[in-house]
Amino acid sequence: MRRQVVKQKNIKKRAKEKQLIYLQLKRQKNKKAYKQTNKQSINLLQQYLEMADQQKSTSAPFFGFAGVSLALVLANIGAAYGTAKAGSGISSIGVWKPSIIMKSLIPVVMAGILGIYGMIVSVILIQKISKSNYTDFDGYAHLAAGLACGLSSLAAGYAIGIVGDAGVRANALQDRIFVGMILILIFAEALGLYGLIIALILSQ
DSSP states (O other), rough: HHHHHHHHHHHHHHHHHHHHHHHHHHHHHHHHHHHHHHHHHHHHHHHHHHHHOOOOOHHHHHHHHHHHHHHHHHHHHHHHHHHHHHHHHHHHHHOOOGGGGGGGGHHHHHHHHHHHHHHHHHHHHHHHOOSSSOOOOHHHHHHHHHHHHHHHHHHHHHHHHHHHHHHHHHHHOTTTTTOOOOOOOHHHHHHHHHHHHHHHHHTT
């Protein structure tokens, strides 16, 4: 009986030892597997970050080129409207008072300068756009620059056209209106200049 009891105790001890050894091996395997998974996840993250850095934005150049075209097109629309509106007034008064035609060309000249503002901004922006290292932030900034210059010049051209047409007709009847007309035209031209300044700041 004693021998049997001793045998059972020995069997239980061996079973416990086997379980402990099994648990230790399992823990070691789990640690190794955990380390391997950690390494794999870190490698994947590094690869993903490298790919994200290397990836180029496809929409950024679109916004950049949109800013280039909007700056030039909108500024030219304002310049064209101002020139046409003021030119019609000059043509009408030139028939019966041709001596003031040259003096009345000032609104047309000031309207034409608005197109130069748009061209300046477009040339600066197009030099900033590149195939590499051109981010979304750059694209949005250049779009904002184009809109600032283009819309400001459009508004200025509208004001110059209306003031130029009415001012030229009034100047033909009363010479004293000329100085007042020039001052109004200067303040209207300043609107386009404000847009140009902001566009140059945004383009940097």
